[in-house]
Every structure is written in structure tokens, then in C-alpha cells.
């Protein structure tokens with residue numbers, strides 16, 4: 482979607498706090514997708530990545546958060562030549578790399594009334610917990626420039642923990658206890674360092690308990706390096722926060738009387754890169770097609786019987802799988818996911834499934850010739866995908882070996 486680069490430019494060039502813009506953008510996006518009526522699929526479902534049941538619809542709010550988090554990562558850079566950072570550091574009144582990890586109650590009195598520094602910091606405090614970026618006391622809590630630990634560790638003790646210029650909480654802890662690294666521990670410390678160590682231990686004991694490991698975002702920040710494709714990387718990180726299965730998964734569990742893992746459920750969207758197949762899979766998963774059983778509920782004049790066989794109720798399961806008129810297309814598929822992905826049987830089934838909506842509400846049953854043509858189209862797309870792939874897929878030719886024999 483070419484609107485996103487334009488929007489991202491604005492979000493990055495003017496990283497000010499925004500609130501109302503996103504609702505308006507969402508309504509514009511949705512009016513583009515559903516120009517003639519109300520949305521038929523929930524927006525948060527459309528925003529998921531394609532292989533997780535969504536259509537990768539851009540989420541402008543998440544992109545805005547990603548732009549703001551990129552600035553947090555800029556604050557962590559060592560020796561950055563970005564001139565704006567000097568200005569912000571002046572506004573902050575302390576090194577920027579300490580700001581994200583200090584407790585908000587210590588920083589609030591010093592926040593300027595306006596400006597980019599303030600906006601980014603307020604957004605960071607708002608999203609760090611809900612998105613799991615830094616949900617509680619961070620292992621990156623600075624032990625320098627900390628308003629609650631003014632004496633600091635002193636240069637000599639600092640060097641016992643790290644050669645770097647920055648000292649974080651996680652660098653002084655071993656099994657949640659402040660420990661000098663090395664075999665001699667604190668036996669060789671001078672009197673002054675021993676005193677500073679006791680002061681440091683006292684400070685660490687005053688912190689909330691339950692020290693944790695670094696989150697993925699904190700790990701990026703700890704590296705203090707420019708991140709390539711930072712916006713899209715952080716956007717994907719924010720999307721991972723939503724780990725729940727789509728609500729439609731529960732409907733399918735009820736219909737099929739099975740329990741799904743996320744991997745099994747999303748397997749429905751694998752199989753072919755052909756857009757038509759992905760579209761059919763997606764519409765199938767989201768109950769896009771109205772079956773006779775459903776339309777009979779809307780209108781008394783509609784018949785709930787299957788239009789193909791004329792004997793059974795036209796439920797979703799019947800129309801797509803169990804109708805005797807399409808029994809010829811039903812295949813016994815191998816059970817294991819890996820076997821299925823490397824099998825031509827999956828393509829045969831996907832091609833057959835594509836033909837069902839092509840003959841929707843028609844007495845005509847998909848013909849064998851149509852099926853073969855549909856499989857050939859999938860074969861062509863699979864060939865192109867294999868040629869474009871960086872890695873040679875050893876299963877590709879093997880997969881189509883018997884099909885090629887059949888065609889010749």
C-alpha cells in the first residue's frame with residue numbers, strides 16, 4: 482500500500498503525540514476495503530500478518546508507536562552523530578540513554594511542558610507495559626545518573642563490572658545478588674571500593690524484587706547500535722504482542738469437534754502462494770460464504786437444502802466437504818504438517834477447493850478438466866516461487882514427479 486511510506490515519513494519527521502488521527506485513518510482504510518457496506522471481518526483480524534490469519538492491513542497506530550520506539554533506540558546509541566539528540570539531552574537534563582529505564586515518578590517533575598522529548602517519553606510510558614516492551618523494573622536500570630543513587634559506584638568499582646562507559650543493573654547481578662565478577666570476588670577490593678560496594682548492595686536491596694531477563698526490545702536497546710529496517714522490525718515486535726488465536730478458531734473447533742493449536746489453524750493459509758488460493762482460504766476461514774443453512778435464517782423464502790445434491794442440509798461443512806457430489810475431490814491427506822507441505826496432495830485439494838465458489842449456487846458440479854486446469858495453474862505459481870527462492874528446494878521436483886508423469 483503506497484500510502485504507508487508517505488505516512489511513515491510524516492510520523493518519523495514529526496514524532497509528536499497523536500490521538501485523533503488514527504480513528505480517521507482507520508475509517509478511510511475501511512471505507513476503501515468495504516465501499517458498499519459494513520465491515521464483514523473485524524479490523525484487528527485484518528491487521529494480523531498473512532500467515533497468522535490476517536491480511537496485513539497496516540495499523541497506523543502501531544507504526545506511530547514503532548516510530549517513537551525508534552527514537553528510544555536512538556537515545557541508546559553510543560557516539561551518534563544525530564544533532565537533534567544533543568538538543569533533547571539538554572531538555573532532559575541527563576544522558577538520554579538513562580531516561581527510558583528510570584522510574585517515571587523520578588522523572589516527572591523535570592519533564593518540560595512541551596517538545597519531542599516529552600511526547601516520546603509519554604508514549605513510551607504508555608506502551609511499555611501493555612506491549613511487553615519493558616513491563617516492570619528493567620534490567621537496564623542505570624546505576625549512573627540515577628536520582629535515587631546519587632553517589633554512584635565510583636570509577637574504580639565501575640571497572641570491576643564492565644569496561645564500557647555505561648553500567649546497568651543486570652551487569653552487577655548474579656543470581657539476583659550484587660557480585661564482583663572473577664574468582665577473587667570482593668576480596669581484593671580497596672577500602673573505598675568495598676564501601677561503594679556496600680552502598681550499591683544497599684541500593685539494589687531497596688529496589689522492587691523479582692529481577693527478570695531482558696525483553697527483545699531491551700535487548701535491541703542494550704546493543705546500542707543502529708537497527709536496520711528499524712520501523713518494520715519494531716512493528717513486527719509490537720504485532721507479536723497479540724498472541725491470541727482469532728475468535729473464529731473457536732467456531733471451527735465447534736464445527737469440526739477438534740482442538741486446534743495455532744500452528745494447525747494457520748496451516749490453512751499455507752500451501753500455495755497463488756493469490757486466488759490465499760483469498761479462498763481466507764474467505765473460507767472467516768465464513769465469508771453464506772451457505773443455504775445460513776440464508777434460510779435470514780429469509781423464510783430461502784431453502785436450507787444443498788443446491789447440489791438436494792437431499793442434505795447445506796451447512797458449511799456439507800457445502801465444502803461432505804456433499805456426495807464433490808466426493809471425488811476429497812482426498813486422504815497425510816497427517817504430519819511437514820509431509821503435507823511437501824506433498825502434491827495439498828495442491829490437489831487447494832485446486833478443488835477453489836472450484837467450489839466458482840460454482841456457487843449452481844447445479845453444475847466442477848468437472849475433472851477444470852480441476853486439472855486449476856492444478857496446472859498452481860503448479861505454474863509453485864514453479865515461479867521455486868525459481869525465485871534463494872535456496873534450492875529439494876522437495877520441489879519430487880513433489881510434482883508423479884503429476885508430471887500423469888500429464889505426459
Ligand SMILES: [Zn+2]
Pocket residue numbers: 787788789790791792793799803804805806
Ligand atoms: Zn450436497
